[in-house]
Amino acid sequence: MSDKRSFKCGKKGLIFLTAALLTLAFFAGCSENHKSSRAASPSTGGTGTGTGTGTGTGSGTGTGVENEYVYVWVITGGSASTAELEAIKSNIQKLSDGLYKIAHGQQYIKRVTLKNNGSRGECHVATPVEYVSSGMLGGIYAKTSMGGADGYYITCGGLVDSFTFAHEHGHKELALAGGVRGEEYGGGAGCPCVMSIGSAGGKMQYCDDANHNTSAFSFPSCWSALRSSTSMTHTDGDYPATGAGPAIEAVIEP
Numbered sequence: 694m695s696d697k698r699s700f701k702c703g704k705k706g707l708i709f710l711t712a713a714l715l716t717l718a719f720f721a722g723c724s725e726n727h728k729s730s731r732a733a734s735p736s737t738g739g740t741g742t743g744t745g746t747g748t749g750t751g752s753g754t755g756t757g758v759e760n761e762y763v764y765v766w767v768i769t770g771g772s773a774s775t776a777e778l779e780a781i782k783s784n785i786q787k788l789s790d791g792l793y794k795i796a797h798g799q800q801y802i803k804r805v806t807l808k809n810n811g812s813r814g815e816c817h818v819a820t821p822v823e824y825v826s827s828g829m830l831g832g833i834y835a836k837t838s839m840g841g842a843d844g845y846y847i848t849c850g851g852l853v854d855s856f857t858f859a860h861e862h863g864h865k866e867l868a869l870a871g872g873v874r875g876e877e878y879g880g881g882a883g884c885p886c887v888m889s890i891g892s893a894g895g896k897m898q899y900c901d902d903a904n905h906n907t908s909a910f911s912f913p914s915c916w917s918a919l920r921s922s923t924s925m926t927h928t929d930g931d932y933p934a935t936g937a938g939p940a941i942e943a944v945i946e947p
């Protein structure tokens with residue numbers, strides 16, 4: 694009996710080991726970073742002084758804001774100064790306004806906790822300390838990777854521009870352009886969309902069924918995907934002007 698039992702244990706152990714190796718291989722295969730090697734940002738406009746405009750909400754016409762993002766934004770590898778954190782906070786207001794604008798007021802960053810010396814495992818967005826005062830991340834604009842507090846996290850400079858941030862947000866939160874690693878640029882083709890790039894006709898908006906480049910991309914337009922996966926609404930061909938979003942609530946943990 695004891696022989697039999699030890700044989701069984703050995704077999705189980707082998708199965709477990711094989712499963713563990715397969716799991717490792719899966720994560721190794723999927724952990725490559727998505728990189729945005731965007732050549733140029735289209736004009737994103739907005740000089741934004743950062744003070745709240747306080748226009749109020751008035752009588753409710755909509756169904757309420759669905760996508761109120763609450764983020765932990767960490768500085769990794771060290772600490773930014775209070776002034777640098779304040780600058781990042783002001784910039785996040787612009788990023789939130791950008792998300793608000795491209796979704797016709799249906800999404801924004803509600804609250805952000807800015808934390809020095811944080812870990813990637815607790816974050817939604819990470820900025821390496823050497824890039825706290827940069828709009829870029831060394832040689833690339835930004836990237837979205839597996840991990841973080843809820844599955845995917847964005848790595849970007851502290852002063853990242855709103856087009857780049859909305860592009861990465863489209864990967865992280867909305868799995869746009871055919872999936873979380875999808876893009877709407879490549880081979881000279883592009884879409885008039887944040888999921889594209891400036892040099893391929895990218896625009897600060899989500900593409901829809903009226904302008905999506907169906908000859909280049911077989912997946913649905915971004916608004917088509919958003920209408921399926923969220924309660925946000927959009928009429929094809931209609932891009933109404935939207936003002937700045939609500940003032941973000943920010944907590945700074947220096």
Ligand SMILES: [Zn+2]
Binds near residue numbers: 870889915
């Ligand atoms: Zn798109």
Ligand SMILES: [Zn+2]
Binds near residue numbers: 886901
């Ligand atoms: Zn498109």
